[in-house]
Amino acid sequence: MITCLPGHVIDQILSSLPIKEAVRTSVLSSRWREKWYTMPNLVFDKHCVSTTTSQNPSIFNIEFLRIVDHVLLLHSGPIIKFEISNYINVILIDIVQCILHLIGRSIKELVLDVHLDEHYKIPWCLFSCQSLQRLRLRSCWLITPTTFEGLRNLKSLELEQVTIAQDALEKLISGCLRLESLSLAGIDNVTRINVHAPNLKVFDVTGEFEDINFDNTFQLVTYLAAGIVPVKLPTPFIYLDDILLCMNFSDSKEISAALCLLRSSPNLRKLVINVALAWFEETYYSWEDIFSGPALPIQVRVVKMDNISGTILELEFIKFLLLYSPVLEKMFVRPAEHVTPELKKSLIGFERASRDAEVVWDDSS
Numbered sequence: 010m011i012t013c014l015p016g017h018v019i020d021q022i023l024s025s026l027p028i029k030e031a032v033r034t035s036v037l038s039s040r041w042r043e044k045w046y047t048m049p050n051l052v053f054d055k056h057c058v059s060t061t062t063s064q065n066p067s068i069f070n071i072e073f074l075r076i077v078d079h080v081l082l083l084h085s086g087p088i089i090k091f092e093i094s095n096y097i098n099v100i101l102i103d104i105v106q107c108i109l110h111l112i113g114r115s116i117k118e119l120v121l122d123v124h125l126d127e128h129y130k131i132p133w134c135l136f137s138c139q140s141l142q143r144l145r146l147r148s149c150w151l152i153t154p155t156t157f158e159g160l161r162n163l164k165s166l167e168l169e170q171v172t173i174a175q176d177a178l179e180k181l182i183s184g185c186l187r188l189e190s191l192s193l194a195g196i197d198n199v200t201r202i203n204v205h206a207p208n209l210k211v212f213d214v215t216g217e218f219e220d221i222n223f224d225n226t227f228q229l230v231t232y233l234a235a236g237i238v239p240v241k242l243p244t245p246f247i248y249l250d251d252i253l254l255c256m257n258f259s260d261s262k263e264i265s266a267a268l269c270l271l272r273s274s275p276n277l278r279k280l281v282i283n284v285a286l287a288w289f290e291e292t293y294y295s296w297e298d299i300f301s302g303p304a305l306p307i308q309v310r311v312v313k314m315d316n317i318s319g320t321i322l323e324l325e326f327i328k329f330l331l332l333y334s335p336v337l338e339k340m341f342v343r344p345a346e347h348v349t350p351e352l353k354k355s356l357i358g359f360e361r362a363s364r365d366a367e368v369v370w371d372d373s374s
Contacts, residue, residue: 027056028080047086053077054094081110092120105132115140122147128172136160146171153177159184167192175199182206246270250278257285258322277309280330284316284323284345306362307333312340319344319352331359337366344372 031045058072077093091111104121109132111119117140125148133154141160145167152173163185173181173196182191183205191206194215201220204212214221223244252270256263271277312330317323331337342356353370 028053028076046084048084049087049089051080051084051088051090052092052094053080054092077107081107086114088114088116090118090120091116092118092122094120094122104129105134108132108135108138112138112140117141118143120145121149122169124148128170143167145169151177151181153180153184157181157184159186161186163188165190168196169194170197171195172197173199175201179203179205245273245275247276249274250276251281252277252279253281253283255283255285258320258326271307275308277307279311279313280309281313282315284314284318306335308336309334310336310338312337313343314341315343316345317342317348317352319348319355324355327356328359331361331366331368333362334366335362337361337363339367339369341369341371344370348372 028048028051031048053073053076057076058069088111108119112134116138119135119138119141120143122145128148128150130150130152131146133152136154136157139161141163143165144160144163145165147169148171150172151168157180164187166182166185166188167190169192175198178196178199179202182188185206187208188206189208190211190213191204191209192211192213193202194213196216200218201222202218203222203224205224249270252274254263254267254270256267258264267282307330309330312334314323314327317327327340327342330340344352356368356370359368
Protein backbone atom coordinates (compact mmCIF):
# COMPACT_ATOMS: atom_id res chain seq x y z
CA MET A 10 0.00 0.00 0.00
CA ILE A 11 1.29 3.47 -0.92
CA THR A 12 0.12 4.81 2.44
CA CYS A 13 2.43 2.39 4.26
CA LEU A 14 5.66 3.47 2.61
CA PRO A 15 8.51 4.53 4.92
CA GLY A 16 9.10 8.26 5.25
CA HIS A 17 12.46 8.23 3.48
CA VAL A 18 10.93 6.40 0.49
CA ILE A 19 8.19 9.01 0.23
CA ASP A 20 10.84 11.73 0.32
CA GLN A 21 12.70 10.01 -2.53
CA ILE A 22 9.55 9.78 -4.62
CA LEU A 23 8.72 13.44 -4.09
CA SER A 24 12.25 14.55 -4.94
CA SER A 25 12.04 12.81 -8.33
CA LEU A 26 8.78 14.53 -9.29
CA PRO A 27 8.27 17.99 -10.82
CA ILE A 28 7.10 20.37 -8.10
CA LYS A 29 3.58 20.52 -9.55
CA GLU A 30 3.18 16.74 -9.40
CA ALA A 31 4.70 16.60 -5.92
CA VAL A 32 2.04 19.01 -4.66
CA ARG A 33 -0.67 16.83 -6.19
CA THR A 34 0.39 13.84 -4.08
CA SER A 35 -1.33 15.52 -1.12
CA VAL A 36 -4.63 13.92 -2.25
CA LEU A 37 -3.29 10.36 -1.87
CA SER A 38 -3.83 10.07 1.88
CA SER A 39 -3.64 11.98 5.14
CA ARG A 40 -0.04 10.84 5.52
CA TRP A 41 0.88 12.32 2.15
CA ARG A 42 -1.18 15.48 2.57
CA GLU A 43 1.52 17.70 4.03
CA LYS A 44 4.58 15.66 3.11
CA TRP A 45 5.58 17.94 0.25
CA TYR A 46 5.66 20.91 2.66
CA THR A 47 9.13 19.85 3.77
CA MET A 48 10.70 19.06 0.38
CA PRO A 49 14.29 20.42 0.64
CA ASN A 50 14.79 20.96 -3.12
CA LEU A 51 12.40 23.30 -4.94
CA VAL A 52 12.86 23.50 -8.72
CA PHE A 53 10.49 25.66 -10.76
CA ASP A 54 10.69 25.32 -14.54
CA LYS A 55 8.43 24.99 -17.57
CA HIS A 56 7.15 21.65 -16.28
CA CYS A 57 5.39 23.43 -13.44
CA VAL A 58 2.75 24.70 -15.83
CA SER A 59 0.52 22.62 -18.08
CA THR A 60 1.38 22.37 -21.78
CA THR A 61 -1.82 24.15 -22.79
CA THR A 62 -1.17 27.05 -20.45
CA SER A 63 2.48 27.40 -21.47
CA GLN A 64 1.47 28.24 -25.04
CA ASN A 65 0.04 31.58 -23.88
CA PRO A 66 2.85 33.76 -22.40
CA SER A 67 0.59 35.99 -20.28
CA ILE A 68 -1.36 33.07 -18.80
CA PHE A 69 1.85 31.11 -18.27
CA ASN A 70 3.35 34.01 -16.33
CA ILE A 71 0.35 34.33 -14.00
CA GLU A 72 0.17 30.59 -13.38
CA PHE A 73 3.91 30.28 -12.83
CA LEU A 74 3.99 33.05 -10.25
CA ARG A 75 0.93 31.61 -8.52
CA ILE A 76 2.66 28.24 -8.13
CA VAL A 77 5.86 29.78 -6.74
CA ASP A 78 3.93 31.90 -4.23
CA HIS A 79 1.73 28.95 -3.20
CA VAL A 80 4.67 26.63 -2.58
CA LEU A 81 6.71 29.18 -0.61
CA LEU A 82 3.66 30.12 1.48
CA LEU A 83 2.96 26.55 2.59
CA HIS A 84 6.51 25.22 2.71
CA SER A 85 8.01 24.56 6.12
CA GLY A 86 11.45 23.43 7.15
CA PRO A 87 14.86 24.08 5.56
CA ILE A 88 15.27 24.72 1.83
CA ILE A 89 18.54 23.31 0.52
CA LYS A 90 18.00 24.24 -3.13
CA PHE A 91 15.79 26.82 -4.82
CA GLU A 92 15.87 27.06 -8.61
CA ILE A 93 13.98 28.95 -11.28
CA SER A 94 15.20 27.84 -14.69
CA ASN A 95 14.18 28.08 -18.34
CA TYR A 96 11.93 30.96 -17.38
CA ILE A 97 11.46 33.35 -20.31
CA ASN A 98 9.26 36.36 -19.69
CA VAL A 99 9.33 40.08 -18.98
CA ILE A 100 7.86 39.82 -15.48
CA LEU A 101 9.63 38.26 -12.53
CA ILE A 102 8.46 37.36 -9.07
CA ASP A 103 9.16 39.81 -6.26
CA ILE A 104 12.80 38.82 -6.05
CA VAL A 105 13.47 40.80 -2.86
CA GLN A 106 10.75 39.07 -0.87
CA CYS A 107 11.71 35.71 -2.35
CA ILE A 108 15.38 36.03 -1.38
CA LEU A 109 14.47 37.29 2.10
CA HIS A 110 12.29 34.21 2.54
CA LEU A 111 15.07 31.88 1.37
CA ILE A 112 17.77 33.42 3.57
CA GLY A 113 15.62 32.64 6.58
CA ARG A 114 15.64 28.96 5.54
CA SER A 115 19.45 28.65 5.44
CA ILE A 116 19.46 27.93 1.70
CA LYS A 117 22.59 26.30 0.28
CA GLU A 118 21.95 26.44 -3.47
CA LEU A 119 20.26 29.34 -5.30
CA VAL A 120 19.77 29.24 -9.08
CA LEU A 121 17.96 32.09 -10.86
CA ASP A 122 18.47 31.11 -14.48
CA VAL A 123 15.98 33.52 -16.00
CA HIS A 124 15.90 35.19 -19.40
CA LEU A 125 14.62 38.74 -19.17
CA ASP A 126 14.44 41.72 -21.51
CA GLU A 127 15.73 44.01 -18.77
CA HIS A 128 18.12 43.20 -15.94
CA TYR A 129 16.74 43.14 -12.41
CA LYS A 130 18.67 44.18 -9.31
CA ILE A 131 19.78 41.58 -6.79
CA PRO A 132 18.99 42.84 -3.26
CA TRP A 133 21.83 43.42 -0.85
CA CYS A 134 20.37 40.95 1.62
CA LEU A 135 21.64 38.09 -0.58
CA PHE A 136 25.24 39.05 0.24
CA SER A 137 24.63 38.29 3.91
CA CYS A 138 23.49 34.71 3.25
CA GLN A 139 26.42 32.78 4.72
CA SER A 140 24.76 29.38 4.20
CA LEU A 141 25.09 29.63 0.39
CA GLN A 142 27.36 27.04 -1.25
CA ARG A 143 26.30 27.50 -4.88
CA LEU A 144 25.02 30.66 -6.58
CA ARG A 145 23.95 30.94 -10.22
CA LEU A 146 22.55 34.23 -11.53
CA ARG A 147 21.51 35.38 -14.99
CA SER A 148 20.16 38.59 -16.50
CA CYS A 149 20.69 40.67 -13.38
CA TRP A 150 22.48 43.71 -11.99
CA LEU A 151 24.89 43.16 -9.10
CA ILE A 152 26.14 45.80 -6.68
CA THR A 153 27.96 44.57 -3.58
CA PRO A 154 27.26 46.56 -0.41
CA THR A 155 30.12 48.52 1.16
CA THR A 156 29.86 46.29 4.23
CA PHE A 157 30.27 43.08 2.19
CA GLU A 158 32.90 40.82 3.74
CA GLY A 159 32.38 37.72 1.65
CA LEU A 160 30.32 34.53 1.44
CA ARG A 161 32.45 32.23 3.54
CA ASN A 162 30.81 28.94 2.45
CA LEU A 163 30.31 29.61 -1.26
CA LYS A 164 32.06 26.98 -3.41
CA SER A 165 30.47 27.58 -6.84
CA LEU A 166 29.71 30.94 -8.49
CA GLU A 167 28.12 31.17 -11.95
CA LEU A 168 27.32 34.54 -13.52
CA GLU A 169 25.84 34.91 -17.01
CA GLN A 170 24.73 38.11 -18.75
CA VAL A 171 25.28 40.00 -15.52
CA THR A 172 26.04 43.71 -15.15
CA ILE A 173 28.65 44.36 -12.47
CA ALA A 174 31.59 46.73 -12.01
CA GLN A 175 35.10 45.27 -12.19
CA ASP A 176 35.98 46.17 -8.60
CA ALA A 177 32.68 44.71 -7.36
CA LEU A 178 33.30 41.46 -9.26
CA GLU A 179 36.82 41.15 -7.88
CA LYS A 180 35.53 41.91 -4.38
CA LEU A 181 32.85 39.25 -4.75
CA ILE A 182 35.35 36.61 -5.90
CA SER A 183 38.03 37.40 -3.33
CA GLY A 184 35.40 37.42 -0.58
CA CYS A 185 34.57 33.76 -1.22
CA LEU A 186 37.66 32.08 0.20
CA ARG A 187 36.28 28.55 -0.27
CA LEU A 188 35.39 29.14 -3.93
CA GLU A 189 36.29 26.11 -6.06
CA SER A 190 34.38 26.74 -9.30
CA LEU A 191 33.96 30.06 -11.11
CA SER A 192 32.00 30.54 -14.35
CA LEU A 193 31.72 33.91 -16.09
CA ALA A 194 29.81 34.43 -19.35
CA GLY A 195 28.79 37.68 -21.01
CA ILE A 196 29.80 39.95 -18.14
CA ASP A 197 28.94 43.52 -19.13
CA ASN A 198 31.61 46.24 -19.15
CA VAL A 199 34.37 44.10 -17.64
CA THR A 200 37.48 43.60 -19.79
CA ARG A 201 40.09 43.04 -17.09
CA ILE A 202 39.85 40.94 -13.97
CA ASN A 203 42.08 39.90 -11.12
CA VAL A 204 41.06 36.48 -9.78
CA HIS A 205 42.04 35.95 -6.14
CA ALA A 206 40.73 32.53 -5.10
CA PRO A 207 43.19 30.24 -3.30
CA ASN A 208 40.95 27.15 -3.58
CA LEU A 209 39.81 27.64 -7.19
CA LYS A 210 39.88 24.41 -9.21
CA VAL A 211 37.61 25.15 -12.18
CA PHE A 212 37.55 28.40 -14.17
CA ASP A 213 35.18 28.74 -17.12
CA VAL A 214 35.02 32.08 -18.94
CA THR A 215 33.25 33.09 -22.13
CA GLY A 216 33.68 36.55 -23.60
CA GLU A 217 36.29 39.11 -24.58
CA PHE A 218 38.77 39.89 -21.81
CA GLU A 219 41.90 41.95 -22.40
CA ASP A 220 43.59 40.64 -19.28
CA ILE A 221 42.91 37.91 -16.72
CA ASN A 222 45.30 37.76 -13.80
CA PHE A 223 45.40 34.94 -11.26
CA ASP A 224 46.54 36.00 -7.82
CA ASN A 225 47.12 33.28 -5.21
CA THR A 226 45.15 30.78 -7.28
CA PHE A 227 47.26 27.66 -6.99
CA GLN A 228 44.64 24.94 -7.30
CA LEU A 229 43.28 25.88 -10.72
CA VAL A 230 42.78 22.62 -12.62
CA THR A 231 40.62 22.90 -15.65
CA TYR A 232 39.55 25.26 -18.44
CA LEU A 233 40.91 28.65 -19.40
CA ALA A 234 40.01 30.69 -22.46
CA ALA A 235 40.33 34.41 -22.98
CA GLY A 236 40.60 37.13 -25.59
CA ILE A 237 44.03 38.79 -25.54
CA VAL A 238 46.58 36.84 -23.47
CA PRO A 239 50.32 37.17 -22.86
CA VAL A 240 52.89 34.98 -24.56
CA LYS A 241 53.55 33.25 -21.26
CA LEU A 242 52.10 33.70 -17.81
CA PRO A 243 54.53 35.29 -15.28
CA THR A 244 53.85 32.44 -12.86
CA PRO A 245 53.48 28.93 -14.31
CA PHE A 246 50.50 26.74 -13.49
CA ILE A 247 52.46 24.04 -11.71
CA TYR A 248 49.27 22.34 -10.51
CA LEU A 249 47.51 22.49 -13.88
CA ASP A 250 47.35 18.98 -15.31
CA ASP A 251 44.04 18.97 -17.21
CA ILE A 252 42.89 21.49 -19.85
CA LEU A 253 39.66 21.61 -21.84
CA LEU A 254 39.50 24.06 -24.75
CA CYS A 255 36.98 24.85 -27.45
CA MET A 256 39.08 26.21 -30.30
CA ASN A 257 38.55 27.84 -33.65
CA PHE A 258 41.88 27.30 -35.40
CA SER A 259 41.31 30.32 -37.64
CA ASP A 260 41.01 32.66 -34.66
CA SER A 261 44.41 34.04 -33.68
CA LYS A 262 43.17 35.01 -30.19
CA GLU A 263 42.20 31.45 -29.41
CA ILE A 264 45.51 30.20 -30.78
CA SER A 265 47.32 32.65 -28.49
CA ALA A 266 45.35 31.40 -25.49
CA ALA A 267 46.19 27.78 -26.29
CA LEU A 268 49.89 28.52 -26.75
CA CYS A 269 50.01 30.56 -23.56
CA LEU A 270 48.61 27.63 -21.62
CA LEU A 271 50.98 25.11 -23.19
CA ARG A 272 53.94 27.33 -22.39
CA SER A 273 52.76 27.94 -18.84
CA SER A 274 51.78 24.38 -17.84
CA PRO A 275 54.94 22.37 -17.11
CA ASN A 276 52.98 19.49 -15.54
CA LEU A 277 50.20 19.17 -18.10
CA ARG A 278 48.99 15.60 -18.44
CA LYS A 279 45.70 15.76 -20.35
CA LEU A 280 44.62 18.07 -23.15
CA VAL A 281 41.10 17.99 -24.58
CA ILE A 282 40.21 20.16 -27.59
CA ASN A 283 36.75 20.52 -29.09
CA VAL A 284 37.24 22.02 -32.54
CA ALA A 285 34.77 24.79 -33.36
CA LEU A 286 33.57 25.55 -36.86
CA ALA A 287 35.49 28.38 -38.54
CA TRP A 288 33.15 31.04 -39.90
CA PHE A 289 35.80 32.97 -41.81
CA GLU A 290 38.55 32.24 -44.28
CA GLU A 291 41.36 30.04 -43.09
CA THR A 292 44.81 31.60 -42.78
CA TYR A 293 48.03 29.63 -42.74
CA TYR A 294 50.75 29.78 -40.11
CA SER A 295 53.42 27.48 -38.72
CA TRP A 296 53.01 26.23 -35.17
CA GLU A 297 56.78 25.81 -34.92
CA ASP A 298 57.27 29.50 -35.76
CA ILE A 299 54.62 30.69 -33.30
CA PHE A 300 55.81 28.43 -30.52
CA SER A 301 59.16 30.17 -30.49
CA GLY A 302 62.11 29.31 -28.25
CA PRO A 303 63.44 28.34 -26.04
CA ALA A 304 61.86 25.12 -27.23
CA LEU A 305 60.28 23.42 -24.22
CA PRO A 306 58.81 19.94 -24.50
CA ILE A 307 55.10 19.55 -23.79
CA GLN A 308 54.58 17.05 -20.98
CA VAL A 309 51.07 16.03 -22.00
CA ARG A 310 50.36 12.29 -21.93
CA VAL A 311 46.84 12.11 -23.34
CA VAL A 312 45.34 14.32 -26.06
CA LYS A 313 41.74 14.20 -27.24
CA MET A 314 40.61 16.15 -30.30
CA ASP A 315 36.96 16.18 -31.26
CA ASN A 316 35.27 17.30 -34.50
CA ILE A 317 38.41 17.36 -36.67
CA SER A 318 37.56 18.21 -40.30
CA GLY A 319 41.06 17.94 -41.78
CA THR A 320 41.96 21.59 -42.39
CA ILE A 321 45.60 22.55 -42.80
CA LEU A 322 45.65 24.37 -39.46
CA GLU A 323 44.22 21.38 -37.60
CA LEU A 324 46.73 19.02 -39.17
CA GLU A 325 49.62 21.38 -38.42
CA PHE A 326 48.57 21.51 -34.77
CA ILE A 327 48.38 17.71 -34.53
CA LYS A 328 51.77 17.43 -36.20
CA PHE A 329 53.15 20.03 -33.78
CA LEU A 330 51.88 18.16 -30.70
CA LEU A 331 53.30 14.85 -31.90
CA LEU A 332 56.70 16.45 -32.56
CA TYR A 333 57.03 18.21 -29.19
CA SER A 334 55.39 15.77 -26.76
CA PRO A 335 58.09 13.28 -25.75
CA VAL A 336 55.96 11.48 -23.14
CA LEU A 337 52.73 11.34 -25.13
CA GLU A 338 50.98 8.00 -24.79
CA LYS A 339 47.73 8.38 -26.74
CA MET A 340 46.10 10.88 -29.05
CA PHE A 341 42.41 10.30 -29.68
CA VAL A 342 41.07 11.91 -32.84
CA ARG A 343 37.34 12.03 -33.55
CA PRO A 344 36.49 13.32 -37.03
CA ALA A 345 33.58 15.51 -38.00
CA GLU A 346 30.89 14.14 -40.30
CA HIS A 347 31.76 13.42 -43.94
CA VAL A 348 35.53 13.29 -43.34
CA THR A 349 37.27 11.01 -45.81
CA PRO A 350 39.45 8.04 -44.71
CA GLU A 351 42.52 9.70 -46.27
CA LEU A 352 42.78 11.92 -43.19
CA LYS A 353 43.41 8.86 -41.01
CA LYS A 354 46.32 7.81 -43.21
CA SER A 355 47.88 11.29 -42.93
CA LEU A 356 47.73 11.28 -39.15
CA ILE A 357 49.30 7.86 -38.79
CA GLY A 358 52.24 8.96 -40.92
CA PHE A 359 53.17 12.00 -38.79
CA GLU A 360 56.55 11.93 -37.02
CA ARG A 361 56.43 11.52 -33.21
CA ALA A 362 58.80 12.47 -30.40
CA SER A 363 57.48 9.67 -28.20
CA ARG A 364 58.08 6.08 -29.20
CA ASP A 365 55.00 5.04 -27.23
CA ALA A 366 52.66 7.59 -28.82
CA GLU A 367 49.58 5.97 -30.34
CA VAL A 368 47.13 7.82 -32.59
CA VAL A 369 43.64 6.41 -32.09
CA TRP A 370 41.10 7.17 -34.80
CA ASP A 371 37.63 7.27 -33.24
CA ASP A 372 34.88 7.47 -35.85
CA SER A 373 32.19 5.92 -33.63
CA SER A 374 28.96 7.91 -33.52
